[in-house]
Amino acid sequence: MNNSWNKRCCALLLLFCSTHPAMCQNDFPSDGKATPATVNLYRNLKKLLTAGIMIGHQDDMAYGVNWKYEKGRSDVKDVTGDFPAVFGWELGHIELDSKVNLDSVPFDKMLEFIKEGYEMGAVITVSWHLNNPLTGKSAWEPAAGTVASVLPGGEKNNLYKNWLDKVAGFLNSLKGKKGEFIPVIFRPFHELNGSWFWWGKNHCTPDQLKQLYRFTVDYLRNEKNIHHLLFAYNTDRFATKEEYLERYPGDEYVDVMGFDIYQRNEGNKKFIDELDKTLTTLESIADAKKKIPALTEFGYGTVPDSSWWTKTLWQGLRNHKISYALAWRNAGKEAGGEMEFYMPYKGHLSENDFKSFYRLKKTLFGNDIKGKHIYKPTGL
Numbered sequence: 001m002n003n004s005w006n007k008r009c010c011a012l013l014l015l016f017c018s019t020h021p022a023m024c025q026n027d028f029p030s031d032g033k034a035t036p037a038t039v040n041l042y043r044n045l046k047k048l049l050t051a052g053i054m055i056g057h058q059d060d061m062a063y064g065v066n067w068k069y070e071k072g073r074s075d076v077k078d079v080t081g082d083f084p085a086v087f088g089w090e091l092g093h094i095e096l097d098s099k100v101n102l103d104s105v106p107f108d109k110m111l112e113f114i115k116e117g118y119e120m121g122a123v124i125t126v127s128w129h130l131n132n133p134l135t136g137k138s139a140w141e142p143a144a145g146t147v148a149s150v151l152p153g154g155e156k157n158n159l160y161k162n163w164l165d166k167v168a169g170f171l172n173s174l175k176g177k178k179g180e181f182i183p184v185i186f187r188p189f190h191e192l193n194g195s196w197f198w199w200g201k202n203h204c205t206p207d208q209l210k211q212l213y214r215f216t217v218d219y220l221r222n223e224k225n226i227h228h229l230l231f232a233y234n235t236d237r238f239a240t241k242e243e244y245l246e247r248y249p250g251d252e253y254v255d256v257m258g259f260d261i262y263q264r265n266e267g268n269k270k271f272i273d274e275l276d277k278t279l280t281t282l283e284s285i286a287d288a289k290k291k292i293p294a295l296t297e298f299g300y301g302t303v304p305d306s307s308w309w310t311k312t313l314w315q316g317l318r319n320h321k322i323s324y325a326l327a328w329r330n331a332g333k334e335a336g337g338e339m340e341f342y343m344p345y346k347g348h349l350s351e352n353d354f355k356s357f358y359r360l361k362k363t364l365f366g367n368d369i370k371g372k373h374i375y376k377p378t379g380l
């Protein structure tokens with residue numbers, strides 16, 4: 001290049017950077033138009049990787065074992081005196097215009113809880129167990145052709161767009177005190193390498209899932225003009241890098257890379273080994289792509305082991321630099337009489353061990369991240 005070309009390029013670059021300052025810094029979310037708070041969150045989440053692992057909980061402020069909607073209450077807080085650092089919420093049934101989600105959480109209450117979490121300086125993540133658009137049945141009832149039916153040209157594409165309009169309506173109502181949008185880590189189509197949901201592995205090709213993911217992100221960004229989201233790509237347990245990336249929609253669509261893992265019948269040692277190994281693979285994939293690794297869901301149903309937190313979970317997590325680990329919901333007694341919870345409550349047999357887990361330097365809860373100002377440019 002000759003000198004005058006150099007000068008012209010430089011001038012253009014300067015002009016571009018003066019109108020798009022955030023984009024000229026190195027680390028930017030996948031959405032080139034992400035709001036300032038979203039960019040700050042993205043960068044601060046990366047910085048926080050060296051500080052420790054934020055511990056999160058689904059539906060934490062809404063209910064716990066034996067209680068519902070008691071202001072300021074949380075099972076995590078009952079046990080530790082502190083809130084989680086990450087709050088997970090669920091949009092399933094918003095697509096039906098329902099006032100409550102599939103777990104009976106009213107959307108108007110959820111909105112207030114999200115605002116509260118944001119004001120505390122915590123991270124907000126949202127999942128969506130949306131119904132099967134082809135059959136009208138639940139997310140867990142796959143039917144051949146569902147994914148194809150919602151893609152452009154498919155018979156349910158208009159219906160799916162209508163559902164996304166409702167998601168967009170909710171996301172657009174998430175505003176902080178100054179009217180700014182509250183950044184959210186949105187993780188659609190989670191556990192996509194399993195086959196229990198209609199978007200799962202046996203019910204569509206890798207290319208169809210990629211198209212579905214991209215369509216969803218593009219629609220929210222470009223048609224609904226939503227720019228306060230970080231997107232999480234989220235499998236279940238996986239064995240290899242190839243398996244993890246088989247359905248990956250592309251770097252322009254993803255900010256957080258995670259997987260879900262639940263301990264079931266395997267012993268502690270097997271669970272620790274698998275968690276440890278899978279996190280190592282995840283970290284190397286996320287590192288190569290400059291994305292944020294996270295344990296997007298975890299749990300050991302009813303935690304039937306009094307030292308599970310420090311002797312099992314922490315043993316699997318301790319050598320890793322991941323952003324957060326989100327425990328699933330403390331539903332309490334289900335309609336059928338069985339108990340569902342993944343965090344201890346006051347009086348639970350793992351309560352004391354959870355306090356020790358809380359005190360570990362590298363587990364981060366509400367008070368640990370409050371002062372980090374993760375939505376500010378000068379955060380941390």
Ligand code: BMA
Pocket residue numbers: 090092102103129328329331340
């Ligand atoms: C599942 C269970 C269900 C719940 C669903 C969506 O893992 O907790 O009870 O309806 O998640 O939140």
